[in-house]
Amino acid sequence: MSDSLVTIREVSGHVGQSVRIGAWLQRKRSSGKIAFLQLRDGTGFIQGVVAKTEVSEDTWEQAGKLTQESSLYVTGLVKEEPRSPSGYELVVEGIEIIQVTQDYPITPKEHGVDFLMDHRHLWLRSPKQRAVLTIRAEIKRAVNEYFDTNGFTQVDPPILTPTSAEGTTNLFHTKYFDEDAYLTQSGQLYMEAAAMALGKVYSFGPTFRAEKSKTRRHLIEFWMIEPEMAFVDLEQSLRIQEQFVAHVVQSVVQNCRPELTTLERDISKLEAIQAPFPRITYDEAIEFLNQNGFEVPWGEDFGAPHETAIAQAHDRPVFITHYPASIKSFYMKPDPNRPEVVLCADMIAPEGYGEIIGGSQRIDDPELMAQRFEEHKLPLEAYQWYMDLRTYGTVPHSGFGLGLERTVAWICGLEHVRETIAFPRTLYRLYP
Structure with missing residues (x-):
């Protein structure tokens, strides 16, 4: 020996x-x-x-x-x-x-969530938490594998930005010497610039939302995978999304069987996640919801109960496409045949885990983009570089963003996203 x-x-x-x-x-x-x-x-x-x-x-x-x-x-x-x-x-x-350890705080008895979160640095040692983090690492490996073997180049957008990608106010503010700066809530706009240089790109990094949300689906600091693709329309993007998600899920099934068993996950439900995924339009979703006990007027966004009801009708993720332009971001391309809706899709995970991907075809017409800036009262001087992408060699292009923690929660079968990352940042928790 x-x-x-x-x-x-x-x-x-x-x-x-x-x-x-x-x-x-x-x-x-x-x-x-x-x-x-x-x-x-x-x-x-x-x-x-x-x-x-x-x-x-x-x-x-x-x-x-x-x-x-x-x-x-x-x-x-x-x-x-x-x-x-x-x-x-x-x-x-x-x-x-x-x-020899004395008085280890986390004993085999039941502990409350707050106690476990206060001792997160020790809770990570438990078999369940180890299994979750192992699966998270496999998901990250599979994400890189899919894009790296399908012609994408990984590009790192900045974490400190002068503006918001979504035009919202839910930003963490800091001083950048004598200027205002914010922690990024999305790398998308920068990835659009990268796509005009490299064709197909993706970023994989932390993002931040200063939303005072306490739901089981939200974290303050979370990780996003954000691909952007030149010369790709919405239909092509949807095919890439479903192949990508199926690849990630099947990689976990193949490589993390012991961890899924530890979590008592129903593996048969994951084995069923194969492309293609079903698709319904926003109009069809409204009709379905109104027939199933929900009263949702056309033009309203969907909440967690609505997404869960739609997901329960399918055994794999489902795309909801063509939302009203009024409830989506300024950069989404209108449907040429019906300008009141945009060429977009949300991917809703099964089993009540909600939206895991949001994506769209982006506006490529410089005049329409300028009009959107006026409508949304966005400062042109802060976004001039983004407008340049439409001025100098504009092309049809699409992209999407996948939230890592929601994806981990779904694949692991977890009730709350706080267990999907080693040290979660939630509304009232910055320790440890």
């Missing part, structure tokens, strides 16, 4: 061998002559079995001292164990304690 550490994830390659693992004790039970140590090392979980008659007196004594979240090096023989969730077990030969 070498002195180098083996991770729990790697033990399958060491059956019949003695290995040394750095770990924490998740929990312990003992029958007097045998102790069962539930160990974790960040890569996985394994049971270590300590038999009093087969180890030294010192090793048995060390096992007895271990408490929840104590840290240790453990040496043992790897053997196959079909009854174990991982399929393997460690026959312990030696224990070297690093630290």
